Amino acid sequence: MAQKPAIPKGTRDFLPAEVAKRTYLFDTIKKVFRRYGFAPIETPSFELSTTLLGKYGEEGDRLIFRILNSGEKMRKADLEALAQDNLPRFANSLAEKALRYDLTVPFARFVVQHQNELNFPFKRYQIQPVWRADRPQHGRYQEFYQCDVDVVGSDSLLYEVELIQIFDEVLTNLQLPGFVIQINNRKILSGIAEVCGVAERIVDLTVAIDKLDKIGEQGVLDELAQKGFTETTLQQIKPLFDFKGSNTDKINLLRNYLANSEVGQKGLDELTYVLDTVAQLGLQRGQLDFEITLARGLNYYTGAIFEVKALDVKMGSICGGGRYDDLTALLGLKNLSGVGISFGADRIYDVLTELNLFPAELELSLDVLFVNFGEATLAQNLHLLKKTRAQGLAAEIYPSAAKLQKQLKYANDRKVRYVVMMGEEELLQDQLTLKEMESGLQQKLSQAELLTKFEQLS
């Protein structure tokens, strides 16, 4: 009966010390977002299933958490579909709502719905949890926060540049020592598919190429062969494996390789512009790499694709993003291009923890503790406590006149900076004892002197 309570797999509780770190992380991110002119919005944690389904590809649909219909709505269950073993249709009839899978699709819905209330280009940021019915692993959770910035209503490549600057600024501000911002362009990938004569199979092609790092050239070829790509196609793909060197080297090789692909050339133009502009402006700690094999990213990307990886840690991508030209069209609003990126807060948290990069002062939760010496001195302590709080310091008084030893141990555990001791001894001399916990030094002060000192702190 009295079983130990538990939480679902892939979810976590956050203790005060963890929340302090997460707040620091979110605040650092928000500060940069605001500086680039983005304003926050929020959307519901669950959407209508029809809004989400079909936007993330087949795999994506599988990972969407569905919310079971309740009450009378359960009667809507499509038993016929079940009888026919059509599980997807049956599932849809059981759940007309679902937890959001990311923040981009709900944002697209938001834009379509509020198009007449928004000014374009519309720049928004959004920091909220998302849910995925994934199998948990290191750095993969079923509930995690994404921090998204997106612009819709402009196809200007200046926004690609701006978003790269945001990657660089946020991660630099978080003191991350090294990270690579990988960039590619969906149009280049389309060009490759076109040149190889498999334009309609771009997804299978790019998904396989994306694994080059992991499974090697032969692995990629094997996977493609297995998926039914012909030997001729494989031969046309092979040269790509040798496209190495600097960003410009790779672009030059592709210029030639994609000579007969209009869309491919367009992709290279876009990429070149972005790379050149960023190079002129310079980055702080980030390194911007054109990665031909970068193909991931959801199906709805149409232009630039981004992915960021932290150096020296075993962790998947910590950020992602890209341009999507047709996402709002799926929801009924055409000709509205958008581009955006997402910071994976929980993964970044894990990286910062592993590299020990959180500022130490985040642990300080209480500035001042007043020792409780009992009824006789309580009123005067409470008044001084009130004045201390009025100065903006976090202060409290111990709830009972426990032994001094215990009260100081509490102060120590709470990592309190100062302890004020104002008992009968001190009050007789119209003084108090201020103890600085870290050094252990104590001094006698008047109440006025104490408040003057505190004023300088806050």
Next chain:
RNA sequence: GAGGUUGUAGCUCAGUUGGUUAGAGCGUCGGAUUGUGGUUCCGAAGGUCGCGGGUUCGAGACCCGUCUUCCUCCCCA
């Protein structure tokens, strides 16, 4: 969704081929004569051995199921 792996006090882990009241370190709490923490000394509390079945005279150890952990795929932040 596929395959593998893990689960013993709050935490990190011991626990011999199944055999008496399941242990340690750390942490927590209490104490070491009057108002001084982080170091030391003494003491105490705390475990349905993830959960549910089964095998056995007997199971923390073996079997099955289930949940969870971590890993490899798939996919992704």
